[in-house]
Amino acid sequence: MTNSRTPAFSRRGILTTGMGLGAVGVLSACGGSSATDTPTATGDGGKGGYDGPKVDLAFWNGFTGGDGAFMKKLVDQFNGEYPNIAVSMRVMQWSDYYTTLPTAVTADKGPDIAVMHVDSVATNAARKVIQPLDDVASALELSADDFAPVPWEAGIYNDVRYAIPLDVHPLGFFYNKTLMETAGLDPDSPPLDLDSYMDALDKLKGKGIQGHWASPHLFTGGLSMQSLIAQFGGSMYSEGAKEATYNSEEGVKAFTWFQDLIKQGYSPAKVDQDADFLALQNGQNAFNWNGIWSLNTLAEKTDLQWGVSRLPNIGGKNAAWAGSHQFVLPTQKTPDANKDQASRVFLNWISQHSLEWAKGGQVPARNSVRESAEFQALTGQAELAKQIDDLVFLPAVAGIGDAGAEFDKAFNEIVLGQKDVKSTLDGAVERANKILEANVKKYG
Structure with missing residues (x-):
């Protein structure tokens, strides 16, 4: 968010969300239905950390603006705390992201973790680009009590959770x-x-x-x-x-x-x-x-x-x-239990440490962060966070x-x-x- 023409969440970001929605349709035409039987991300770990063998995780997003530096700082900090998890972050323009991701998933070359704008979640869920996350939320013991209601509910499509909120803007x-x-x-x-x-x-x-x-x-x-x-x-x-x-x-x-x-x-x-x-x-x-x-x-x-x-x-x-950035887990044709668990650990850790992310010009969706004294010291963000229960999102419809x-x-x-x-x-x-x-x- 270094200037008005290239903000972290930019005009280009939301305008190309619509472009991405249309592009997602390519997935089904390219054989996206092959992902229909892909199992959901399940398991019994994540909340307590990860102690399995070393894994490499690919994390994709469109944070090309000033907020990208804040996310990079968080990724580097996470990698320092978890030597057995190596997260690499790929950043691209949102317009490229929303066309590249479905194609990559179809080719079984998608990332392990990704971020989406909230109004893209339903469409990508319908096209099997992303996985259901009810079991992930359960494994991490995440519930409505942990997040602001509006962004938490927005991650649900057809009564199934597909996204876990990071922020609102x-x-x-x-x-x-x-x-x-x-x-x-x-x-x-x-x-x-x-x-x-x-x-x-x-x-x-x-x-x-x-x-x-x-x-x-x-x-x-x-x-x-x-x-x-x-x-x-x-x-x-x-x-x-x-x-x-x-x-x-x-x-x-x-x-x-x-x-x-x-x-x-x-x-x-x-x-x-x-x-x-x-x-x-x-x-x-x-x-x-x-x-x-x-x-x-x-x-x-x-x-x-x-x-x-x-x-x-x-x-x-x-x-x-x-708007809201939400964590999603792209569909994997060949799931890896260790990567599944490590991915949960990563997204949960970022959510818990989203105070740093807030400094880039965001309101954390996680209550514990948003209600902290440290966040309240970010006076501009804290002022706009007062609207947290009055926010208007588009409906979660494909x-x-x-x-x-x-x-x-x-x-x-x-x-x-x-x-x-x-x-x-x-x-x-x-x-x-x-x-x-x-x-x-x-x-x-």
Whole structure:
């Protein structure tokens, strides 16, 4: 997370998650069904460590940003503590990762351990790219009591656990304190409800400051919209994602509020990708809803007076979009009991030591780490962790990313093109529902 254009969890990361979902379909076409009978990762070890023969473990992920150094540090520390386990980490762009992994698994050349974005887990589970982990969680004595509920539940697909959460990375509210003072606002008391937020925007506007730049791009305007829909009491999809539902009354209210930021002069009409975040840093934009990955970028701006808080509650309900990195164990055609156990030890150890990972701009999913005094000392991360029970994930349904493109297109048209909200959403939902229906046949 060294800069706004290449954050550890980047626009590229989530955008290519959708690409990866489609690419996973290649697995079945390439003979992925041969993995159907692969046994799950079972056994009776892991929690107490590993004392078997030396094993080499391959660990794949897409941590090409600043967070990669934090994970590398953890891997090196683990290797130092476990001389009979040698973990090698392969890092690649997420777009490459989500296409390379299924192919490698099919060829029985996949890694022993991997990390996935939470919205990729269901699709890869449906395609047998990753193994069920109920027995792994049982062997490690992990339960819902050990993790925040939202990311823990998100690792379940069709009543079977396929992932163990490492972190969450939510949106937060970043504000320029200097601009707030210019408008006569208290820089240490950011507006966190609808009335105070609109009052602040009016005061900023009175000083010639467009206070909230409405980005028409997925990062981070589209993620803000997903948060707003939930805040207004709506949802992106029905239960089980049988239908898209963001054209509901609640969805229309959320889109209208965001579109009105432009109509009422609180935002420029056309905001380029990342321009809203750069404007915050350059003293042009007072308020910016952005990801936790922005913390380290802003910390480098020593001459910038800024603050961070949970997202303002605009619609009446606390809610914030979030992503999550989750540990998965790729399917092995020729399982190795020693590697199975060593892999469990590794993922459990990283989870227990995820304070170091949090420093890269994450909120640990593990309660013991998140609730520790050491984590609370990471003030930005700790502030955004207050949203842990209000986070919004996409449903754990195979192929969910395939339908997301219709939402993204509608969002862009409504914000950038000022198209009619209801009719644009109705058209997007109609197209998305056809994709969701096709996915039932595609993924089972």
